Amino acid sequence: MISTPICDFARAYEDSRAIRLHMPGHKGSAFLGIEGRDLTEIDGADVLYDAHGIIRESQENAHHLFGTGLTLYSAEGSSLCIRAMLYMIVLHAKAAGKRPVIAAARNAHKVFMTAAALLDIDICWLFSKERSSVVSCPLDPLDVERTLKEKRPAALYVTSPDYLGHVADIPALAKLCHQYGALLAVDNAHGAYLRFLPENRHPIHLGADLCCDSAHKTLPVLTGGAYLHISRSAPELLRSHTQNALALFASTSPSYLILQSLDAANRYLADGYAEKLAGLIPLLNEAKKQLAAYGYAVLGDEPLKLTLAPKGIGWRGDELAAYLLEKNMVVEFADPDFMVMMFTPENARAIGKLTQILCSVQKRCPVSETPPAIEAPVVRISLREAVLSMQEVIRAEAAEGRVLAAASVNCPPAVPIVVCGEEISQSAVHCFRYYGIEQVSVVKG
Numbered sequence: 001m002i003s004t005p006i007c008d009f010a011r012a013y014e015d016s017r018a019i020r021l022h023m024p025g026h027k028g029s030a031f032l033g034i035e036g037r038d039l040t041e042i043d044g045a046d047v048l049y050d051a052h053g054i055i056r057e058s059q060e061n062a063h064h065l066f067g068t069g070l071t072l073y074s075a076e077g078s079s080l081c082i083r084a085m086l087y088m089i090v091l092h093a094k095a096a097g098k099r100p101v102i103a104a105a106r107n108a109h110k111v112f113m114t115a116a117a118l119l120d121i122d123i124c125w126l127f128s129k130e131r132s133s134v135v136s137c138p139l140d141p142l143d144v145e146r147t148l149k150e151k152r153p154a155a156l157y158v159t160s161p162d163y164l165g166h167v168a169d170i171p172a173l174a175k176l177c178h179q180y181g182a183l184l185a186v187d188n189a190h191g192a193y194l195r196f197l198p199e200n201r202h203p204i205h206l207g208a209d210l211c212c213d214s215a216h217k218t219l220p221v222l223t224g225g226a227y228l229h230i231s232r233s234a235p236e237l238l239r240s241h242t243q244n245a246l247a248l249f250a251s252t253s254p255s256y257l258i259l260q261s262l263d264a265a266n267r268y269l270a271d272g273y274a275e276k277l278a279g280l281i282p283l284l285n286e287a288k289k290q291l292a293a294y295g296y297a298v299l300g301d302e303p304l305k306l307t308l309a310p311k312g313i314g315w316r317g318d319e320l321a322a323y324l325l326e327k328n329m330v331v332e333f334a335d336p337d338f339m340v341m342m343f344t345p346e347n348a349r350a351i352g353k354l355t356q357i358l359c360s361v362q363k364r365c366p367v368s369e370t371p372p373a374i375e376a377p378v379v380r381i382s383l384r385e386a387v388l389s390m391q392e393v394i395r396a397e398a399a400e401g402r403v404l405a406a407a408s409v410n411c412p413p414a415v416p417i418v419v420c421g422e423e424i425s426q427s428a429v430h431c432f433r434y435y436g437i438e439q440v441s442v443v444k445g
């Protein structure tokens with residue numbers, strides 16, 4: 001059986017009833033009932049990002065389970081891992097004597113932008129021709145190849161799976177990247193489980209050099225638990241700098257509750273998780289089939305996500321989510337066009353009831369309203385300059401012509417409509433209205 005050294009240590013410490021003359025201030029016993037196992041870096045508890053003991057052993061367990069070249073924990077989500085990935089890309093570019101430029105699919109999470117601004121990285125955006133939502137950005141391989149050839153970026157950065165459950169063709173992107181000497185970095189925040197499918201679909205297995213997984217999004221892990229993975233074939237420079245890259249941005253007080261959760265997940269993953277997944281997927285596929293037959297557009301190719309576009313049967317995504325809420329079902333995300341639900345083997349029993357409810361909603365006249373198209377952005381100042389400028393918050397309706405200073409997004413999905421440094425166009429204002437964004441932060445003056 002796989003070891004759980006962090007959990008074992010915390011349990012033994014709690015059982016020892018030691019008088020805690022150290023942080024945290026709750027001394028193991030206040031308010032929530034979970035404080036007993038909430039530790040700091042006392043003797044034996046190891047040090048995240050300078051790990052030689054129980055954390056190292058646990059991270060090695062994770063690295064073997066995922067079959068990567070290196071896997072390290074984050075107690076601060078994929079957000080921390082994305083910052084670390086971008087820093088490593090800067091180092092990689094430096095080693096090649098190049099200025100850091102990253103080609104990125106436009107549906108990147110806002111952390112990608114703030115990290116690029118702080119690290120002074122230039123972004124070369126890749127847009128999609130068939131963009132039906134700001135949340136998705138399927139790439140045309142010809143555009144990708146042209147950009148890799150002409151701009152010679154240090155890396156290509158893609159979000160896969162995206163919030164709606166679209167999965168990119170990672171093997172094809174990896175091949176192109178490697179042909180042009182670029183790294184492939186993947187925001188796999190939504191796809192930690194892909195490793196455990198009957199056919200391994202994890203980005204690292206498919207050719208990505210580095211990627212982050214929010215363990216907490218799809219695995220039974222506390223919020224904040226995430227992995228940063230480096231592939232075996234990635235340049236050695238990445239593996240030798242991963243700890244430092246994470247340490248550069250991380251808190252020096254990582255949550256030991258989250259670390260225990262990641263540690264315990266190793267045993268869960270090793271112990272029949274793949275079989276549980278294999279049992280869940282046919283149930284979800286059957287539900288998707290029934291929902292499509294009822295008239296819903298079922299989107300995406302990510303097995304554990306159920307994304308519906310219900311306008312064809314006369315419902316907006318957010319209306320349908322409100323209807324489910326009346327039935328005490330809370331979805332992951334809804335906007336005017338889509339409703340996204342996420343499943344694990346632990347909530348498989350809900351699938352039947354959900355399908356029944358969704359297939360009994362009253363059909364109405366199709367909703368014809370579509371998201372406003374946004375034209376190509378006009379960059380007025382650099383991303384970095386915008387993020388570091390003096391800012392003011394104004395009504396989104398009055399923002400036309402101003403320059404965006406802070407990512408104005410709904411969270412989830414936290415995908416910016418306009419990027420900092422770009423001019424806010426009339427169509428962007430329409431988009432803000434459509435997605436319910438009321439205020440934006442713009443460059444002052």
Ligand SMILES: Cc1ncc(COP(=O)(O)O)c(C=O)c1O
Pocket residue numbers: 076077078079080109111159162163187189190214224226412413414
């Ligand atoms: C695509 C994507 N990337 C990154 C993140 C950030 O992940 P975390 O919440 O684990 O920091 C999110 C969070 O919603 C996300 O959806």
